[in-house]
Amino acid sequence: MTVDTQTILIIVAILAAAAVAFLAMRGRGAAPRVERRREGESPYVASKDRPYMKPSAGSADGPQGNSVVDEVATAATDVAGEVLGVKASHVPAGAADNLTMIKGVGPKFAARLNELGLHRYDQLAGLNANEAAHLDERLGPFQGRLVRDRVLAQADYLARGDIDGFEEKFGKLTP
Numbered sequence: 436m437t438v439d440t441q442t443i444l445i446i447v448a449i450l451a452a453a454a455v456a457f458l459a460m461r462g463r464g465a466a467p468r469v470e471r472r473r474e475g476e477s478p479y480v481a482s483k484d485r486p487y488m489k490p491s492a493g494s495a496d497g498p499q500g501n502s503v504v505d506e507v508a509t510a511a512t513d514v515a516g517e518v519l520g521v522k523a524s525h526v527p528a529g530a531a532d533n534l535t536m537i538k539g540v541g542p543k544f545a546a547r548l549n550e551l552g553l554h555r556y557d558q559l560a561g562l563n564a565n566e567a568a569h570l571d572e573r574l575g576p577f578q579g580r581l582v583r584d585r586v587l588a589q590a591d592y593l594a595r596g597d598i599d600g601f602e603e604k605f606g607k608l609t610p
Contacts, residue, residue, distance in 0.1 A: 534548055534554075537556075538584060540586060555594070559590035559591075560591035560594040
């Protein structure tokens with residue numbers, strides 16, 4: 436055999452080994468789940484029978500939070516930890532904020548937000564539009580109040596500690 440023939444055989448062997456490894460690895464994970472939408476259900480809003488946000492009260496699943504934001508943060512830090520080879524902590528930081536400082540949020544609304552795992556201004560401020568829609572579905576009698584009372588925008592100001600900006604946009608902050 437000449438050098439060219441040997442090189443071609445080596446390349447073919449490497450490609451064959453790569454193809455076998457690919458096929459072997461492809462069969463490992465679970466098959467992707469395809470969820471069927473019900474008649475009239477939006478593909479962007481969670482079905483009410485799936486628990487996207489579990490109540491945090493009485494939960495026994497560990498020290499992490501249970502809101503959508505905390506679940507996403509947990510997933511992101513788990514993946515980042517695996518990729519970077521570090522152990523990342525995903526325990527929500529900080530004590531609970533007084534959510535009743537937000538105009539339009541009374542004690543019952545604040546209690547409902549707490550049941551859904553939202554205890555701080557930064558959690559509310561960090562919700563994207565899809566997460567806010569999921570949350571709004573789960574608010575029961577307070578459904579629609581996130582948008583109507585601009586709760587997320589108010590929470591953003593309070594999370595940043597921008598009291599002057601809050602009062603300029605939403606009026607005097609009353610404790």
